[in-house]
Amino acid sequence: MSEVPMSEVPSSEVPLGGTALRGVRCRACGRTAYPAQEFGCERCGAYGPELEPVELSGHGTVLALLTVHEHPDPAVPTPATVAAVQLDEGPVLRARVDGVPAAGAAVTAVPGESVPVFRPRSGRDAR
Amino acid sequence: MTSRRLRDLRPVYVIGVGLHRYQRRSDTSFVELGLTAVRRALADAGLEWTSVEAAYTATTRLGMAVSRPMLRHLGATGIPMTQVENASASGSSAFRLACRDVAAGFADVVLAAGVDKVGKVARAEHLTGLPRPDAGLVVPPVHYGLLAEEYLRARGGTAEDLARVAVKNHGNGAANPYAQRQKARTLEEVLADRPIAGMLTRLQCCPVGEGAAAALVVSGEAVERLGLDAGRAVRVLSSAQRSEELYGAKSFDAELTRTTTAQAVAEAGVTAADIDVVELHDAFTIEELQYVEAMGLCGDGEGPGRLADGEFAVGGRVAVSPSGGLLAMGHPVGPTGVGQIAEITAQLRGEAGARQQPGARLGLAHLVGVGAVCAVHVLAAPGA
Secondary structure, three states: OOOOOOOOOOHHHOOOOOOOOEEEEEOOOOOEEOOOOOOOOOOOOOOHHHEEEEEOOOEEEEEEEEEEOOOOOOOOOOOEEEEEEEEOOOOEEEEEEOOOOOOOOEEEEEOOOOOOEEEEOOOOOOO | OOOOOHHHOOOEEEEEEEEEEEEOOOOOOHHHHHHHHHHHHHHHHOOOHHHOOEEEEEOOOOOOOOHHHHHHHHOOOOOOEEEEOEOEOHHHHHHHHHHHHHHHOOOOEEEEEEEEOOOOOOOHHHOOOOOOOOOOOOOHHHHHHHHHHHHHHHHOOOHHHHHHHHHHHHHHHOOOOOOOOOOOOOHHHHHHOOEEEOOEEHHHEOOOOEEEEEEEEEEHHHHHHOOOOHHHOEEEEEEEEEEOOOOOOOOHHHHHHHHHHHHHHHHHOOOHHHOOEEEOOOOEHHHHHHHHHHOOOOOOOOHHHHHHOOOOOOOOOOEEOOOOHHHHOOOOOOOHHHHHHHHHHHHHHOOOHHHOOOOOOEEEEEEEEOOOEEEEEEEEOOOO
């Protein structure tokens, strides 16, 4: 177990994202990014009030998903299913998924216990 | 202004290398690990410690100011000592700084060392205060497991395509006395091992243990002045280091590798097809498939087929991870980048024994550091 390289920062110390997907749109270059922040735009460097907080749709497409069999933090229950999701607005993020059959599925973010969980989008489970 | 390439300055050579075996956590002090590697490198070079003019020490989990508590036992010479941290690429960056010191003429003889023990590590990216929607679930094997799923899905690949990387590299590690894992494994063993994340089994994830590596970098003047063996001097043709850019939904590890390798190969005045031996960041099996393609060692999507054909084996067209790579030689982190230089140097001198790639003239060492940085060096055989 300890042989496998893993972050040793326990998940309890990880800042939580809340249940809404709050992103940011750069007024200077138009880039939409996740998460919301005022530090500066990763494309053009504009910062502070130039970065407009936006509520992201939460809609996206699963690029990949897998089962986590082992995790270094005993507080993280396994097995867990995690996916890379590309949001319709462009950003890619990794999050827990629930009931998603395979990559390519259309998903939407729903409130989880502390962070969002992605579920299949009703009526269009796959693209 | 166009920036200078390493090759525009005076020639830089690796004249001595040394390793302490990479191993599981033990009671051995980091001082003992590090001194073992440095003394072996000095002996290999035929150099006295008093000739060394500067030292860079790569480490990630030993805390502040590692060099002096270790190097003081070689005798106090008052030379500048600097710690270097760049995640997995720490040792590569220490080596790069040593090369630049010598090339620029700041010193004639510089030590690049790496030493690490198993221990806690804090990642700045987790301390930014920004939310992480994965709530800490995405540790490295999960990150690379997701890349594996995406890679295989896009190319119609199989779990066997991934596992063959581990079979090759564990086989190479079995012939490397400095490797943490020295046991050849069958395809069946790799596939049936304990699952970690998705298709990645334990034998497809590198062991993070302890160890040390050292390389002595010198100028041509030092070779003459100190009477060193020019016939064992391996020239460093180029040193490239870049950081992550915005790649949309593409794998940043692969894209960063693509641009950094292209720069290193161009600055060396060679092409990817000319390279005979490669050490790359195979912390997880998927990485080798991604990187051989991103580096241009084969075409996009050709990695699994070429691997299965033996093209990347010792004795194949280009030997990839002949040391066993991070997967089998191991990944103690601080030493890893310097250890790659030790392997490439042995290969280009024709001193790699059972792992020797026949006729190796050009070598390439590559590491990425948590996706944020990438370092690539191209080296040439003595007299090449």
